[in-house]
Amino acid sequence: MKHTRLTFAAFVVLMVGLGSSDSLRGIFSPVFSSHFALSATQLGLIVTVSYIGNLVFLLVGGNVIERFEKKKALLALTGIWMAALAVFAFTDNYYLLLAGMFCAMGASTLLNTTLNLVTPLLFASSPAFFVNLLFFTQGIGTSGSQSLLGRYATDIGFWHKTNLVLLALGAAAVLLLAFSTVPGPRADGPHPAKRQSGVLKNRAALPLVFVFGFYFIAEHGVMNWLVAYATSGLGMEQAKASNYLAVFFGGVMLGRLVLSPLVDRLGILKSMGVFGSLSAVLYIAGVVGGAAAMPLWAASGFFLSILYPTLVMSIRLFFPHGQVAGAAGTIISVASLFDILFNVGFGRLVDTLGYGVSIYVLPLAMAAFIITFLAFSRGHGKEQQKN
Template sequence: MKKYQKTMIFTSFMMIMIGLGASDALRGVFAPIFQSHFRLNTVQLSMIITISYVGNLLFLSLGGMVVDRYKRKNVAIGVMVLWMGALVLYLATDHYICLLVGMLFAMGASTLMNTIINLTTPLVFLATPGLVVNTLFFIQGIGTSGSQSLVGNFADGIGSWKIANGILLALGAVGTVLLFFSKVPEREDEYTDLDKAREAEKNRKKPGLKAVFGNPAFYYISVSFGLYFVAEHGILNWLVTYLQNALGMAASSASNYLAIFFGGMTLGRLLLAPVVQKLGAASSIKVFGTAGIALYVLGAAFGSRTVMLLSISGFLLSIIYPTMVLLIRRYYKIEVLATATGMIISAATLFDIAFNAVFGWISDILGLGRSFLILPVCGVLFLLCYYVFLKKVKPLPGVNI
């Protein structure tokens, strides 16, 4: 592939990742405004998050199979159209039910698009997949942390929500147009002739779901992912509300702690990407996951006195998600990789759905301060499951990532 083609694909992915990162972050930042504007109780506020993960589940469970059967570029453009359609819904309506519908499509499409980019990057940048994947997620983190800090400090009502989504809609449209004019490689990177690659893809027998569920890696990675999702996404969705309601912080201070966490994730994906490329995916998750969860637990354990440690842990945890998605390539053949990835993240999303479905009720009973401690517990369980996985399941021969 020529250099300019790689540059166009990277630029498209970069713009899309910034938009997706900012869009995902707005949900947590605007949670107090949603609660006030729509007059929501804790359970209704929690439903916004729960429906988002239902979207993840639907899109990933079906989307992975679609990616394995059709051209990645066409699927990616279709997913972006759905994501932008959700933003249009935000702009055109002012109703709680419409907000839920928008969250269903926006979050589902965002997660699937993230997965498509993660799976496509190694086909474009063959020599340095770990470096480029984490660099792209660093760029996404710019959108996440930047939007959290800016919007958190200046958002003063539902009008700010609409302005922010209008900006993201324009950014996503530009990224999608660039993707439309890019030449995205086929799944079989060993072919240099595109026609031969398509013919081979057409004639090859597709493995079924048995190849996904029959692999023990599916269960270990799904549970590891699920527990980690609760720990990381819990910060995104609940840290601002926790700091304001349980610890009595001002909205601007609470938003800044969240921005530090995801700012650390942003910086970590840039600075740690070369280390991930050198150590390899499995070892990188073990090293940085252990150190990051240790800070996370200490930061959450003692309230306002140590919450800064929780924010700092984002730097070390930054490489976990993109590197774990990359790690799936060590356990599944290319023919079923997208399906396996979609099913794994879908299964992991069930943890998010279950957590957010009951978190509002638990908070009403125990209080937000005590309920928040569920997050560091899930972080520790993630580490334990991951260590068992590395010991019990062997990767495919000849796959070095």
């Protein structure tokens, strides 16, 4: 039990750091633009490189880490993440910034996914509660950094100092991990490339790619476009629109804390069906109803909160133990292409058709997510194990 607490403490420290690190790109965008004299295209390349990092690390790394003990894999990934933080802290070059973003976001996403898969092995009696609690702590890092750093992120010097603080947090996580016992032995057997081929042959792989892909569009669409739609499409004041976004992500944080015990009681797939349906109803009604229904859209974050971590947990229901990390990496990386294509195309759609029509892509994605998931879960019959 002592080792379990120490291991989970290491995970918590790491997730707070990852949550904070992931939010810095948006917070410091104006600083990057001014300091490096970036065009809009060059500033946008920072986001694009981050997504490519996610794609590469998940697609390749998810299968590679199966060949190593999970503790060694976590330490190696944390080392890559910290190396990127060191680049941010000690260099002052746009191209090194891009390289750092590739490694930082890629390692962060793969760490996030790996922790999601390892945590249930620590807490067999209530895995969903602790997975969602872990994501709650990540939310503290994300929202806390947005609230605190947003006030002081005025120059490149503060960017360097912020990454030094995150480096110290990463060092604390490494120290805790070094004395922890992380479950999940190295997977012996086929080469990672062969195991990846086995993942793609599994009949659950393709439906899960679509489930994750539609979900990414729905959730990330809120983060990237709710304020722009509310202000430019509905004529709402910036402060009011930002409040709705804050309520949405506040609901995500609160929901992970409040709803996670219910996931353990209901089981993974049933929880996804219940809370996914509730969030879809509020989400779709909130968009279709226009300005008057914006509170419903914001409130959907509460039920949407547990969907992603629980969805990642569900992968282990459909793949052999030795394939789970590789399956998660492959499925999430391929699904992230939905996200990339959406972000490339949605802006052009707005320029062509306006927000009034274009915004319906989001509720359509949410509807496609829940319909695809329900069809997929029913097609696989009863849940093999309740957790």
